[in-house]
Amino acid sequence: MPDPVEFEDSESLRLARLFLGRTVDLVVDRPYGSRHPRCGFRYLLNYGYVPVTRAPDGEELDGYYLGSPEPISWARGLCVGIIHRLYDDDDKLIVVPTSSPVPDDAAIAEAVAFQETAGHYVIARQ
Numbered sequence: 001m002p003d004p005v006e007f008e009d010s011e012s013l014r015l016a017r018l019f020l021g022r023t024v025d026l027v028v029d030r031p032y033g034s035r036h037p038r039c040g041f042r043y044l045l046n047y048g049y050v051p052v053t054r055a056p057d058g059e060e061l062d063g064y065y066l067g068s069p070e071p072i073s074w075a076r077g078l079c080v081g082i083i084h085r086l087y088d089d090d091d092k093l094i095v096v097p098t099s100s101p102v103p104d105d106a107a108i109a110e111a112v113a114f115q116e117t118a119g120h121y122v123i124a125r126q
Helices: 011-017 105-112
Strands: 023-030 046-050 061-065 074-085 092-096 121-124
Touching: 011 061, 011 074, 011 121, 023 061, 023 092, 046 074, 061 074, 074 105, 092 105, 105 121
Parallel strands: 061 092
Antiparallel strands: 023 046, 023 074, 046 061, 074 092, 074 121
C-alpha cells in the first residue's frame, strides 16, 4: 500500500480540506436505499455532492451524509473528515448533522463499507 504522505498534495484532498470543520450543504443524488446506477450496490446512507465545486473527476465534490437512515434530497451538516482514497483522486467528505456527536474512525469505516474498501483509503481529519 502506498504511503499516504505522498498523496498530501493531491488535487482532490486539497479541495476537500477546504471544507473540514465547516458547515456544508449537500445535494443528495443517491439517497439512502437507492442503487448505484452502474455498480448496482445499495446506498446504506445518503450520498451527494457539494454544489458549485469541481473535483478532479470533472464532477462536483462528493460527500457521505451520516444522518438518519431515511431518503432525503438535501442535507446540511458539519464536515468532520475526508475519505482520502489512496488509489484514485476522488476523495469524499464525511458530513454529519450539526447536532450529532462526531463519529470515530471505526464508525465512519463501518458506515462507508458498502462502497469503500478497507485499506484503500485513510480518514483525514483536522
